[in-house]
Amino acid sequence: ETLRISTFVPPNHAFNRALAAWGEELSEATSGELTVEIFPAGQLGPPPRQFDLVRSGGADISVILNGATPGRFPMTELAGLPLTHPSAGLDSAITSRRLTELAPEYLAGEYEGTRILWMAVTPPLKIHLSSVDPSNLENLQGLRIRYAGTTWQQILEALGASPVPVPPAEAADAMSRGVVDGASFPFEATMSFDLAPVSEYSLEPGLASATFAVIMGDDAYNRLTPEHQALIDSTTGPDRAEWFGMMWDEGEAHGRQYMVDAGVNIVTMDAAQITSMTEAFSGIVSESIDAVGGDAAGFVAAYTEQPDCGPPIPGGPHPVEP
Amino acid sequence: MPADHSPAPPPKPLPAPQPRSAITTYSLWIASAALTVMMLTVVGDVVLRAAFNTPVQGAYDVVSITLLIMVAFGIGPVIVRRGEILIDLIDGIIGAKAVRILGAIGSLLSFAVITFIGWSMISPAQDAWQWGGYSLELGVPQWILWALAFAGLAGVLWAAVLQVIGFARGQEGQR
Amino acid sequence: MSGFALGLSGIGLMFVLLFLRQPVWLSLAIVGILGNIIYNSLNTAQYVAGTVFFDTASNYNLSVVPLFVLMGEVASGSRMSSELFKAARVIVSGLRGGLAVASLAASGAFGAICGSSVATAATMTRIAMPEMRKAGYDDGYSSGAIAAGGSLGILIPPSIILVIYGSIAEQSIARLFAASLLPGIVLMLIYIAVALWLARRSGMVPSEVSASLLERLMSLRHAWQFALLFVISIGGIYAGVFSPNEAASIGAFGAIVLGLLRRSLDLAGIVKAVQSSVLVSCALFMIVIGATLFSQFIVQTRLPDTLLALAQGADLSPAMVMALIIVIYIVMGCFLEGIGMVLITVPVFLPVVVGYGFDPILFGVLVAVLVELGLITPPVGMNLFIIRAQVPDMSMGALYRGILPFLIAPVILIALIFAFPQLTLWLPAVLY
Numbered sequence: 001e002t003l004r005i006s007t008f009v010p011p012n013h014a015f016n017r018a019l020a021a022w023g024e025e026l027s028e029a030t031s032g033e034l035t036v037e038i039f040p041a042g043q044l045g046p047p048p049r050q051f052d053l054v055r056s057g058g059a060d061i062s063v064i065l066n067g068a069t070p071g072r073f074p075m076t077e078l079a080g081l082p083l084t085h086p087s088a089g090l091d092s093a094i095t096s097r098r099l100t101e102l103a104p105e106y107l108a109g110e111y112e113g114t115r116i117l118w119m120a121v122t123p124p125l126k127i128h129l130s131s132v133d134p135s136n137l138e139n140l141q142g143l144r145i146r147y148a149g150t151t152w153q154q155i156l157e158a159l160g161a162s163p164v165p166v167p168p169a170e171a172a173d174a175m176s177r178g179v180v181d182g183a184s185f186p187f188e189a190t191m192s193f194d195l196a197p198v199s200e201y202s203l204e205p206g207l208a209s210a211t212f213a214v215i216m217g218d219d220a221y222n223r224l225t226p227e228h229q230a231l232i233d234s235t236t237g238p239d240r241a242e243w244f245g246m247m248w249d250e251g252e253a254h255g256r257q258y259m260v261d262a263g264v265n266i267v268t269m270d271a272a273q274i275t276s277m278t279e280a281f282s283g284i285v286s287e288s289i290d291a292v293g294g295d296a297a298g299f300v301a302a303y304t305e306q307p308d309c310g311p312p313i314p315g316g317p318h319p320v321e322p
Numbered sequence: 323m324p325a326d327h328s329p330a331p332p333p334k335p336l337p338a339p340q341p342r343s344a345i346t347t348y349s350l351w352i353a354s355a356a357l358t359v360m361m362l363t364v365v366g367d368v369v370l371r372a373a374f375n376t377p378v379q380g381a382y383d384v385v386s387i388t389l390l391i392m393v394a395f396g397i398g399p400v401i402v403r404r405g406e407i408l409i410d411l412i413d414g415i416i417g418a419k420a421v422r423i424l425g426a427i428g429s430l431l432s433f434a435v436i437t438f439i440g441w442s443m444i445s446p447a448q449d450a451w452q453w454g455g456y457s458l459e460l461g462v463p464q465w466i467l468w469a470l471a472f473a474g475l476a477g478v479l480w481a482a483v484l485q486v487i488g489f490a491r492g493q494e495g496q497r
Numbered sequence: 498m499s500g501f502a503l504g505l506s507g508i509g510l511m512f513v514l515l516f517l518r519q520p521v522w523l524s525l526a527i528v529g530i531l532g533n534i535i536y537n538s539l540n541t542a543q544y545v546a547g548t549v550f551f552d553t554a555s556n557y558n559l560s561v562v563p564l565f566v567l568m569g570e571v572a573s574g575s576r577m578s579s580e581l582f583k584a585a586r587v588i589v590s591g592l593r594g595g596l597a598v599a600s601l602a603a604s605g606a607f608g609a610i611c612g613s614s615v616a617t618a619a620t621m622t623r624i625a626m627p628e629m630r631k632a633g634y635d636d637g638y639s640s641g642a643i644a645a646g647g648s649l650g651i652l653i654p655p656s657i658i659l660v661i662y663g664s665i666a667e668q669s670i671a672r673l674f675a676a677s678l679l680p681g682i683v684l685m686l687i688y689i690a691v692a693l694w695l696a697r698r699s700g701m702v703p704s705e706v707s708a709s710l711l712e713r714l715m716s717l718r719h720a721w722q723f724a725l726l727f728v729i730s731i732g733g734i735y736a737g738v739f740s741p742n743e744a745a746s747i748g749a750f751g752a753i754v755l756g757l758l759r760r761s762l763d764l765a766g767i768v769k770a771v772q773s774s775v776l777v778s779c780a781l782f783m784i785v786i787g788a789t790l791f792s793q794f795i796v797q798t799r800l801p802d803t804l805l806a807l808a809q810g811a812d813l814s815p816a817m818v819m820a821l822i823i824v825i826y827i828v829m830g831c832f833l834e835g836i837g838m839v840l841i842t843v844p845v846f847l848p849v850v851v852g853y854g855f856d857p858i859l860f861g862v863l864v865a866v867l868v869e870l871g872l873i874t875p876p877v878g879m880n881l882f883i884i885r886a887q888v889p890d891m892s893m894g895a896l897y898r899g900i901l902p903f904l905i906a907p908v909i910l911i912a913l914i915f916a917f918p919q920l921t922l923w924l925p926a927v928l929y
């Protein structure tokens with residue numbers, strides 16, 4: 001049995017490497033009876049269509065970026081609210097694990113026809129600036145900053161900047177030509193998009209994350225034998241999410257080092273600045289929670305509080321070859 | 323100006339479009355209006371940005387939405403004018419009657435494919451209604467955009483019907 | 498039936514439909530839908546068919562197409578472009594095939610502001626085709642030069658194809674752009690050489706009398722308005738004021754204003770220009786929709802993967818694998834549209850090519866050249882369709898005959914890229 005996996009990220013992206021590694025595990029555990037076949041780079045459909053693709057059977061598994069379809073996954077999108085993360089920290093290993101733990105109770109309804117294998121929360125996106133020093137946050141006012149997604153639009157407006165939608169691949173070019181004064185990206189992405197040569201400052205910590213869901217179609221799942229279903233269940237879930245988040249955290253550290261090596265000044269907000277930002281964003285957070293309604297407040301409270309499952313396990317529960 | 327070339331053969335003018343039905347004529351007006359709005363929005367965005375450093379809010383959305391309207395309403399008029407691009411290599415080999423039969427088959431197939439596409443669009447449109455996604459900048463509900471797409475598609479389907487009728491009555495195509 | 502056999506049958510069916518003069522969009526769509534139903538299920542085919550129309554029609558990146566078509570329509574409707582060509586004709590008068598040279602050079606210049614070959618070819622058809630007809634040029638020859646010139650849009654930076662390649666291959670877009678600049682200029686020069694060589698043959702172009710230097714200089718006074726538009730839109734892009742999409746809008750708007758000011762354009766003329774832009778663009782969007790359905794099916798059949806696996810099983814040398822990949826691209830280019838071709842092939846071929854020690858930047862430029870070639874190879878060549886959409890009284894056969902001699906140019910360029918890797922790798926090394 002071959003599971004067809006669709007992603008919209010480049011072939012070398014962490015998601016594809018992780019899914020290939022997971023596929024190896026499945027294949028080894030079943031002596032090659034269960035294998036995966038990956039269609040990367042949006043070959044089977046653009047980012048906003050990855051969910052429909054799985055639900056219609058065009059692929060068995062896919063990776064969806066919740067922000068690509070604003071309003072389609074309202075509860076999930078709350079995990080991408082500004083400065084909203086588990087109290088244990090904002091590392092991807094922590095946030096991805098926590099969101100996956102909460103998925104069955106709070107999120108599953110949004111993914112009807114599919115099952116969530118795991119959720120992935122990016123390291124929060126930072127603001128990178130071509131020439132303005134953000135040590136004084138007032139300096140952000142009036143700047144034109146590249147963004148993607150509604151939450152970042154609101155964040156930038158709350159900071160007094162003008163949000164400008166620019167495709168990621170064109171961000172460095174837009175910064176060098178002065179079309180925008182800055183861009184929001186995780187450090188990990190600054191390398192792929194060549195941001196260091198056009199950036200003079202980066203502002204940390206990151207302000208808000210993007211969320212992803214790795215989903216499998218119900219039909220594809222039901223097609224499997226009970227043994228294979230059990231294998232899928234036992235190799236996905238919170239442990240897998242944490243393992244995947246760690247890969248992202250490594251990439252983030254690597255990307256940060258790339259910026260440092262290229263001479264970019266990394267400006268770190270102090271506690272007082274973070275508090276003032278949290279205040280500036282409180283309206284966005286409360287309005288979003290109200291707009292979603294239902295158990296949104298309960299979900300955000302559960303997401304932001306200390307996880308009760310103990311500290312993360314070093315090395316991850318499913319060690320695999322890089 | 324110098325007399326810089328030998329007497330030229332008479333120019334072959336491009337054929338003027340011939341609207342054939344009221345609905346597709348209105349369709350073309352709607353599509354043209356959408357393209358005009360698209361252009362003016364982008365120009366306005368550039369001018370406001372240059373003059374006052376305040377871009378038009380939602381210009382990105384307006385461009386995407388007007389493009390959707392232009393394409394949805396512009397395809398019908400293309401079909402009515404037989405403006406679809408095709409490869410006419412065999413026209414010289416087969417007779418006019420065979421060309422007509424192939425055209426009739428094409429118009430039936432077009433009708434079938436467009437119907438299939440329209441039928442297939444019902445499910446994602448229902449999703450857009452049920453799940454209430456919205457556009458990036460202006461927050462226009464997705465279902466409104468789907469409704470626009472369906473309205474345009476109705477015109478496309480009507481254009482395909484006109485083609486089938488035209489062939490059934492034995493009218494020659496424009497080319 | 499295996500995916501491989503099904504994919505090949507699909508391509509065969511598409512050829513039959515095209516040959517039986519079914520519309521291009523329809524042939525692509527039928528094979529895409531049927532293929533998906535057979536390979537997957539009706540449900541999957543419906544998912545693709547149900548979203549492709551909406552997604553293509555609301556794709557912001559494609560908005561540059563109707564806007565550039567509109568700019569060309571207005572410039573042509575208000576006789577601005579014909580004045581530019583009168584000037585160009587006087588300047589290159591005495592040179593047999595001068596208008597083709599002017600059109601290729603103008604395509605190169607336009608390619609330097611526009612990332613899309615579709616837009617470049619659409620604009621140049623509007624500007625150059627009527628003038629070449631008036632001058633008594635052979636239709637096939639003129640359209641060959643325009644279609645070939647239009648393909649420069651994706652090799653001379655900026656380039657939509659290189660942006661997509663860069664994002665799949667995770668290569669620097671800036672480096673790719675730098676790498677493709679010299680090959681783009683060289684390709685333009687080879688095209689010009691082909692055009693001049695063809696012009697020496699009888700019946701292609703009328704002989705022209707040479708103008709004096711004074712007449713050549715005087716002719717420039719007719720071209721200033723077009724030059725102004727050109728400078729505003731290109732200058733705006735390079736000064737960082739406009740994106741290509743904005744340059745096209747400003748160009749179209751500026752052309753309308755200029756046309757109204759000098760009374761060569763009235764309201765009826767504007768309406769006509771907008772309506773024909775809609776019709777031309779929508780005929781092209783129909784093909785993009787069909788091509789998306791078709792590529793989505795071909796991707797799933799894993800056709801390129803299978804071909805490559807066969808080759809690798811034969812234990813070939815790196816050079817032979819590369820040659821094979823080039824042949825696969827050329828063959829695929831005959832029936833696939835550019836973006837679909839990159840999406841289908843690059844994720845499969847890139848790891849192999851890099852594994853054999855080839856430079857991914859060089860491969861990116863190679864892919865761009867091969868996609869360019871695909872745009873002008875019969876039977877499915879987007880640039881040929883663009884000309885056909887705007888000059889409907891010309892037969893597809895004349896177009897095919899006209900483009901054939903120009904096909905040699907990209908092949909020569911590919912040979913040059915491998916003979917002199919510095920052609921691609923020198924500039925990025927100097928700049929970065």
Ligand code: NA
Nearest residue numbers: 608650653655
């Ligand atoms: Na270009």
Ligand code: NA
Nearest residue numbers: 830871874877
């Ligand atoms: Na081709």
